[in-house]
Amino acid sequence: MRFFVDTNELNAGISTVVKALPARTTVSILEGIYMKAAGNTLLLRCSDLSIQIETVVAATVEEEGTIVLPGKLFAEMVRKLTGEMTSFDVKKNTASIESGRFKTTLQGESGAEFHTMSSVSRDLTVTVKPDALKRMVRGCIFAAAQDDSKPILTGALMEVDGNGVTLVALDGYRLALRRESAIEAKGEASNMIIPARSLLEIARVLPDEGGDVSIVFSRTHIMTDVGDTNITARLMEGEFIKYKQILPDSHATRVRVNRKDLLEGIDRVALMARASKSNLIKLTIADSLVNITANSEIGRSVEDVEASIMGSDIEIAFNARYFTDVLRVLDEEEIFLDMTNNISPCVVRPVQGDGFYYLILPVRIFSGM
Amino acid sequence: MRFFVDTNELNAGISTVVKALPARTTVSILEGIYMKAAGNTLLLRCSDLSIQIETVVAATVEEEGTIVLPGKLFAEMVRKLTGEMTSFDVKKNTASIESGRFKTTLQGESGAEFHTMSSVSRDLTVTVKPDALKRMVRGCIFAAAQDDSKPILTGALMEVDGNGVTLVALDGYRLALRRESAIEAKGEASNMIIPARSLLEIARVLPDEGGDVSIVFSRTHIMTDVGDTNITARLMEGEFIKYKQILPDSHATRVRVNRKDLLEGIDRVALMARASKSNLIKLTIADSLVNITANSEIGRSVEDVEASIMGSDIEIAFNARYFTDVLRVLDEEEIFLDMTNNISPCVVRPVQGDGFYYLILPVRIFSGM
Numbered sequence: 190m191r192f193f194v195d196t197n198e199l200n201a202g203i204s205t206v207v208k209a210l211p212a213r214t215t216v217s218i219l220e221g222i223y224m225k226a227a228g229n230t231l232l233l234r235c236s237d238l239s240i241q242i243e244t245v246v247a248a249t250v251e252e253e254g255t256i257v258l259p260g261k262l263f264a265e266m267v268r269k270l271t272g273e274m275t276s277f278d279v280k281k282n283t284a285s286i287e288s289g290r291f292k293t294t295l296q297g298e299s300g301a302e303f304h305t306m307s308s309v310s311r312d313l314t315v316t317v318k319p320d321a322l323k324r325m326v327r328g329c330i331f332a333a334a335q336d337d338s339k340p341i342l343t344g345a346l347m348e349v350d351g352n353g354v355t356l357v358a359l360d361g362y363r364l365a366l367r368r369e370s371a372i373e374a375k376g377e378a379s380n381m382i383i384p385a386r387s388l389l390e391i392a393r394v395l396p397d398e399g400g401d402v403s404i405v406f407s408r409t410h411i412m413t414d415v416g417d418t419n420i421t422a423r424l425m426e427g428e429f430i431k432y433k434q435i436l437p438d439s440h441a442t443r444v445r446v447n448r449k450d451l452l453e454g455i456d457r458v459a460l461m462a463r464a465s466k467s468n469l470i471k472l473t474i475a476d477s478l479v480n481i482t483a484n485s486e487i488g489r490s491v492e493d494v495e496a497s498i499m500g501s502d503i504e505i506a507f508n509a510r511y512f513t514d515v516l517r518v519l520d521e522e523e524i525f526l527d528m529t530n531n532i533s534p535c536v537v538r539p540v541q542g543d544g545f546y547y548l549i550l551p552v553r554i555f556s557g558m
Numbered sequence: 559m560r561f562f563v564d565t566n567e568l569n570a571g572i573s574t575v576v577k578a579l580p581a582r583t584t585v586s587i588l589e590g591i592y593m594k595a596a597g598n599t600l601l602l603r604c605s606d607l608s609i610q611i612e613t614v615v616a617a618t619v620e621e622e623g624t625i626v627l628p629g630k631l632f633a634e635m636v637r638k639l640t641g642e643m644t645s646f647d648v649k650k651n652t653a654s655i656e657s658g659r660f661k662t663t664l665q666g667e668s669g670a671e672f673h674t675m676s677s678v679s680r681d682l683t684v685t686v687k688p689d690a691l692k693r694m695v696r697g698c699i700f701a702a703a704q705d706d707s708k709p710i711l712t713g714a715l716m717e718v719d720g721n722g723v724t725l726v727a728l729d730g731y732r733l734a735l736r737r738e739s740a741i742e743a744k745g746e747a748s749n750m751i752i753p754a755r756s757l758l759e760i761a762r763v764l765p766d767e768g769g770d771v772s773i774v775f776s777r778t779h780i781m782t783d784v785g786d787t788n789i790t791a792r793l794m795e796g797e798f799i800k801y802k803q804i805l806p807d808s809h810a811t812r813v814r815v816n817r818k819d820l821l822e823g824i825d826r827v828a829l830m831a832r833a834s835k836s837n838l839i840k841l842t843i844a845d846s847l848v849n850i851t852a853n854s855e856i857g858r859s860v861e862d863v864e865a866s867i868m869g870s871d872i873e874i875a876f877n878a879r880y881f882t883d884v885l886r887v888l889d890e891e892e893i894f895l896d897m898t899n900n901i902s903p904c905v906v907r908p909v910q911g912d913g914f915y916y917l918i919l920p921v922r923i924f925s926g927m
Contacts, residue, residue, distance in 0.1 A: 259856055262833050266859075269826045283857075291826050293859040457638045457660050464631050487628055488652075490635075490662040 190254025190279040192226040194246055196270050196288055202233045202246040203264050205418055208390050210260045211237035216304075221257035222264065223303040226250045226277075234305070235260065240387045241306045242394070244418040254279055255300025263295065306421045309412040313376030315349050315404045319395040321369040322402065325356045326392040328518045328545060332365035333358040333385040343385055346429040349406075350378040357432055358385070363511050364432060364534075364548040372401050381406055382429050387422035394418055436548070437536060440527035442503045444474055445540065446496040448524050451479060452516035454492040458483045459509035461490040469552055470509045474528075475502035483509070505531040506554040515547045559623025559648040561595040563615055565639050565657055571602045571615040572633050574787055577759050579629045580606035585673075590626035591633065592672040595619045595646075603674070604629065609756045610675045611763070613787040623648055624669025632664065675790045678781040682745030684718050684773045688764040690738040691771065694725045695761040697887045697914060701734035702727040702754040712754055715798040718775075719747040726801055727754070732880050733801060733917040741770050751798050752780055756791035763787055805917070806905060809896035811869040813843055814909065817893045820848065821885035823861040827852045828878035830859040838921055839878045843897075844871035852878070874900040875923040884916045 203222065211219050214237065223234040226248055234243035256279050267275070272289030279285075282297045334342035345358040353370040394415050395402060405412045412421045455470060458481045462468050465485030473480040479494045505528060515537050516524075527536040531554070537547040572591065580588050583606065592603040595617055603612035625648050636644070641658030648654075653664045703711035714727040722739040763784050764771060774781045781790045824839060827850045831837050834854030842849040848863045874897060884906050885893075896905040900923070906916040 259833070262829060262856070265829050266826065269822070269829070271822065290863070291823070291859070291861045293830065293857055295857040296855075453638070453640065454660070457635065460631060460634050460638070461662065464628070486665075487631070488662055488664040490660070492660045494659070 190226050190256060191252040191277065192231060192248045192250040193274050193276040194231055194248045196267070196272055196275045198246040199231070199275055200267050200270070202231070202244045203267050205244045205394070206233045206235040206242045207260060207264050208393065209235040209237055209240045209242040209420075210264075218257055218298050218302050219304070220260050221298060221303070222260045223255065223257050223300060223305075224277075225255045225300060227253045234303070236304060236306065238304065238423070239384055240390055240420065240422040242390065242418065242420050246417075255303075256282060256284060257298040257300055257303050258284060258295055259297070266293065306410065306423075309405055309410045309421060310407040311376070311405050312408060313349060313374070313379050313406040315354060315371050315375075315406075316373040316401050317354060317369065317371055317404065319399060319402045320397065322404070323392045323395055323397075325354065325367040325369050326388050328367045329356045329358040329365040330385050330388060331358075331514050331518065332360055332363050332547075334360040341382060341425060341427045341429060344382040344425040344429075345385060345388055346432070347381045347383055349374055349380075356388075357429075359430060359432060359548075362508070362550050363515070364435070364546075365515070366432075366546040368544055376406075379406065380429070381411065382425040382427070383411055384422065384425060387411070387420075391420050391422070394420055435534075436546070437527070437529060437533060440500070440529050440536065442474060442498065442500040442526075442528045444479060444496045444498055444526040444528075445523060446479055446494060446526065448516055448519055448521055450494045451524075452513060454479075454481050454494045455509055455513055455516070458490045458492050459513070461485050461488055462509055464488075468509050469506055469554075470512070471504065471506045471554065473502075473504050474498055503528055503531060504554075505535065506552045507535070507549060508552060511549050515549065519545070559595050559625060560621040560646065561600060561617045561619040562643050562645040563600055563617045565636070565641055565644045567615040568600070568644055569636050569639070571600070571613045572636050574613045574763070575602045575604040575611045576629060576633050577762065578604040578606055578609045578611040578789075579633075587626055587667050587671050588673070589629050590667060590672070591629045592624065592626050592669055592674075593646075594624045594669060596622045603672070605673060605675065607673065607792070608753055609759055609789065609791040611759065611787065611789050615786075624672075625651060625653055626667040626669055626672050627653060627664055628666070635662065675779065675792075678774055678779045678790060679776040680745070680774050681777060682718060682743070682748050682775040684723060684740050684744075684775075685742040685770050686723060686738065686740050686773065688768060688771045689766065691723075691773070692761045692764055692766075694723065694736040694738050695757050697736045698725045698727040698734040699754050699757060700727075700883050700887065701729055701732050701916075703729040710751060710794060710796045710798060713751040713794040713798075714754060714757055715801070716750045716752055718743055718749075726798075728799060728801060728917075731877070731919050732884070733804070733915075734884070735801075735915040737913055745775075748775065749798070750775055750780065751794040751796070753791065753794055756780070756789075760789050760791070763789055804903075805915070806896070806898060806902060809869070809898050809905065811843060811867065811872045811895075811897045813848060813865050813867055813895040813897075814892060815848055815863060815865040815895065817885055817888055817890055819863045820893075821882060823848075823850050823863045824878055824882055824885070827859045827861050828882070830854050830857055831878055833857075837878050838875055838923075839881070840873065840875045840923065842871075842873050843867055872897055872900060873923075874904065875921045876904070876918060877921060880918050884918060888914070 225232040230245040231248035270288040275288040284295045348355040357366045462483035482491045534548040594601040599614040600617035639657040644657040717724040726735045831852035851860045903917040
């Protein structure tokens with residue numbers, strides 16, 4: 190294999206695909222970047238077996254071929270190259286690379302050994318605005334489980350039907366649900382569970398604005414093309430939690446409150462809770478006020494936030510972070526908080542429409558707190 | 559004690575003094591911020607016993623007094639306050655603080671318990687440009703020892719005499735020396751050992767430009783005033799290494815080389831050395847070139863940098879980081895490298911003048927590397 194490429198384009202391509210480099214793996218070849226020179230392009234690919242990212246850059250190819258180079262070292266080297274062009278000459282899985290006055294020989298592995306995800310059959314194709322998909326992912330993914338005690342909860346459920354796309358993530362303490370309309374959905378209505386990390390990488394590759402994006406699903410994979418870049422990820426197998434059963438169907442108290450005022454108030458008061466490591470805040474909802482308090486052995490903080498209250502007064506306590514996580518991903522000026530009693534979840538929902546729905550489980554408190 | 563202050567000014571003052579908050583301490587009161595309201599100012603002070611930073615902010619004082627408040631929590635709270643003014647009402651070491659709709663009560667400790675460094679007798683006063691002092695500190699402090707195996711080397715030696723100010727730091731593998739002229743020096747010529755952290759904090763508080771700065775020394779302390787802020791630090795006791803004895807008095811090879819080309823070349827080549835965790839680079843100096851090489855089990859990198867060579871050819875190896883640490887703090891376009899043989903230190907010095915002098919110890923290599 191022999192080719193040369195523009196160094197900046199090579200660097201941009203590598204920066205894109207290394208997002209799929211596994212942090213640690215027992216399969217050493219996956220720690221590499223797969224390169225294939227053919228026609229007038231260089232294809233770059235990384236994979237950790239659950240997500241694969243590939244992209245192409247223009248190249249002048251004098252001899253076609255493939256190789257896998259040590260990912261971390263090769264990516265760092267390319268980032269530091271200053272020669273305008275970089276040339277590669279590969280013989281017996283050893284690459285001789287030159288750029289400017291810098292030369293390196295790098296021991297690689299055979300490209301034939303690299304695991305490649307097969308192309309995805311187009312059972313379902315959903316076309317969305319890139320910013321809508323980004324908003325859904327950002328608005329949900331923080332609620333996915335961080336640990337593996339219930340592995341299925343480290344993914345998010347995507348439901349596609351005639352009404353659009355719904356994304357749901359939950360970890361047993363909170364639930365996040367976002368809905369966006371789809372521009373087009375071709376294929377059967379379906380539910381897929383996508384690993385949180387793969388969704389984040391897909392959202393990261395999407396442009397902030399610009400043309401619509403098509404997401405393709407097979408029974409086992411999700412795939413999308415953005416410009417010259419393709420991301421393919423494995424879906425998770427198993428049953429997601431039947432979340433609709435846990436959504437409350439009524440409330441005794443509805444609070445309409447300014448989101449930013451509530452977020453900043455909780456942030457200030459919660460510092461006191463953090464001093465005692467409990468992170469517990471109490472909300473007392475009465476007299477057109479949300480009164481936020483927190484105690485610790487070194488003091489007590491309190492802040493009032495003005496609100497419209499419909500229904501009964503209530504005292505209810507939360508882990509401050511579960512509340513601020515939700516308030517922080519929203520852009521709305523005002524929100525509704527719906528509560529039933531101090532041991533049932535609080536629902537955070539929009540004043541208009543049904544674009545999101547968050548559940549936050551309260552913490553039981555004893556009177557006198 | 560009862561007073562109120564502008565919240566932004568309070569926040570700025572606290573940000574300045576918390577630099578001296580100890581990370582961990584067995585003396586709990588030192589984890590606090592000392593406050594003294596008197597006249598029409600609020601004085602703020604933090605100390606870890608080796609450095610003390612204090613500043614004043616304008617305040618409307620209704621009742622004078624002192625208190626020590628929990629440093630980390632109080633500083634974080636003030637950073638989040640949005641009320642224009644913040645009021646304090648302190649009774650029996652408990653502070654009631656209000657800003658906007660936020661209220662907190664914070665248990666403090668008696669101001670009388672706080673350790674305060676006594677005022678520094680003016681045995682020696684050196685007046686310098688702030689940027690000269692910053693340049694000296696930045697150019698030296700990286701070479702001070704990081705660990706406590708020889709505690710005196712965690713400080714830097716400052717020599718003040720008729721020629722100006724010299725700062726020296728060394729850790730057994732490299733030595734850094736910077737000279738700057740002083741605008742004025744009043745008092746006896748003297749040598750002081752200043753803890754690296756204290757020098758960094760002093761440099762950080764200095765403005766980037768602006769009026770001259772006076773540094774005051776007693777036999778035990780260094781002190782400087784910058785605007786409303788005062789920093790006082792304890793000097794280190796003991797003998798510094800007699801560094802002049804280890805400076806080479808001749809060389810067999812002198813290389814004149816572009817600093818940036820050499821730095822970037824070493825940076826690129828050293829990635830290969832890092833892959834084998836040795837971090838070792840070899841310089842082959844001959845034929846008007848500095849040839850940089852590094853090997854590991856997965857490959858070999860090489861780069862040539864043009865240079866003017868006076869004297870013998872030489873092959874010499876270094877820990878790459880010790881070399882790049884030096885090249886990175888310099889601004890000069892070209893530098894001299896002076897070497898004697900491959901087991902004696904390399905001297906990095908300016909092409910003109912004697913503003914700096916760096917020693918880097920080589921690593922012994924066996925032929926065939």
